[in-house]
Amino acid sequence: MTNSATTTLILIRHGETVWNIESRFQGHFDSPLTQRGREQIKALGQRMKGLQFNELFASDLGRTVETATIITGFTGHGVQTDPRLRERHYGVLEGLTLSEINERYADILDRLKTNDPNFIIPDGESHYQHYMRNIDFVEEKITDKNGESIVLVVHGGVLDNLFRYVTGLGLDHPRCITTLNASICILRYGFFYGTMRWVIETWGDVAHLDTIGRYVGLG
Numbered sequence: 415m416t417n418s419a420t421t422t423l424i425l426i427r428h429g430e431t432v433w434n435i436e437s438r439f440q441g442h443f444d445s446p447l448t449q450r451g452r453e454q455i456k457a458l459g460q461r462m463k464g465l466q467f468n469e470l471f472a473s474d475l476g477r478t479v480e481t482a483t484i485i486t487g488f489t490g491h492g493v494q495t496d497p498r499l500r501e502r503h504y505g506v507l508e509g510l511t512l513s514e515i516n517e518r519y520a521d522i523l524d525r526l527k528t529n530d531p532n533f534i535i536p537d538g539e540s541h542y543q544h545y546m547r548n549i550d551f552v553e554e555k556i557t558d559k560n561g562e563s564i565v566l567v568v569h570g571g572v573l574d575n576l577f578r579y580v581t582g583l584g585l586d587h588p589r590c591i592t593t594l595n596a597s598i599c600i601l602r603y604g605f606f607y608g609t610m611r612w613v614i615e616t617w618g619d620v621a622h623l624d625t626i627g628r629y630v631g632l633g
Contacts, residue, residue, distance in 0.1 A: 419561030420604030423552075424467060425576060426567045428481040429455040430595040437511050440569075441504035441538065444476040454596035454626050455481050459488030461598075461622040465563075467491070471555065472567035473499035481596075482567040491565075498551035501569035505538025531585035541585050548575045573599060580612035593618050 429451030433440050447455070462485055472482035474495035482493045507515055507522065515523050525533045531542040539547075556564055566572075573593045578585065580601055593599065600616040 420602050421556065421559055421561060422467075422563040423556065423576075423601040423603075424465065424563060424565045425573055425599040425601065426458065426481065426485070426565060427570060427573060427593050427595055427597050428477045428567060429458075429484075431477050433509075434595065439504045439507045439510055439515070440477070441501050441508040442475065443508040447477060447480050450626065451595060452480075452484065454623055455484040456488075457622045457626055458596045458598070459485045462565075463488050465489075467563035467565050468559070469494065469562070470565040470567065471496055471499065471551075473497070473501070473569060473572070475500055475569075478567045478569065485565075485567070496551055496555070498547045499566065499568050499572060500547075502541065502544040502571045503535070503538040505535040507535060507538070529586050529588055544571065545575045545578070545585055548572050549579055552576070552579070576601065577614075577617075580614060591617065594620050594623075596620065596623060598622075 429447045431440065431445040431447055431451060433443075433445035434451075435448065438445070467489075470482060470486060470489075470491045471494045472478045474497050478499070479493065479495060486493055507519060510518070512523075522535060526535075529541075531545070532540050534540045534543070570593050574589050574591065576599075577583065577591055578587075583590070598616060598619040599614070600619075601612055602615055603612050604610065606613050
């Protein structure tokens with residue numbers, strides 16, 4: 415982005431899934447939204463009817479596509495998907511709970527706890543690989559959209575990567591944020607505090623879920 419027009423990213427985490435409430439690692443595997451998850455996104459869709467934005471992109475996994483489809487039923491936009499917006503590939507851990515991972519892959523879990531960004535999960539990917547995949551999308555698809563507002567429907571790990579991207583937080587630093595299902599985060603790139611930079615306007619806003627249950631789930 416080369417001019418001073420402010421570009422906005424509106425980041426949405428998908429609605430609650432069956433595997434979220436079972437605390438299973440989803441990664442590239444998939445699990446449908448729960449009924450509560452669909453109600454969360456309907457409430458979000460009602461709220462987003464009042465937001466002005468140009469395009470909506472989503473991860474191509476089922477839980478994000480379902481989320482995006484519900485939203486666009488309220489806003490009238492089309493859904494564009496891209497696999498680079500997927501959650502981290504957790505390889506052999508996908509579909510398992512933490513207790514099951516402790517029983518079968520305690521050594522892998524120990525490596526994950528070190529926050530080594532270059533550790534590649536067997537049959538999966540490293541945090542670094544996931545980060546670069548996500549940021550490749552942002553820098554290719556978003557940086558040429560000066561002055562536009564873009565919605566991304568993504569996953570908890572993708573939101574963590576985008577938080578690190580705009581704040582400069584290292585990949586070896588433990589995750590220090592939570593993002594609830596169906597939450598809204600707003601990032602802006604423009605002329606702030608004397609220079610062109612990213613700023614976080616809103617993080618993890620769930621005001622639209624005041625009457626709907628919430629759950630902090632994986633992926």
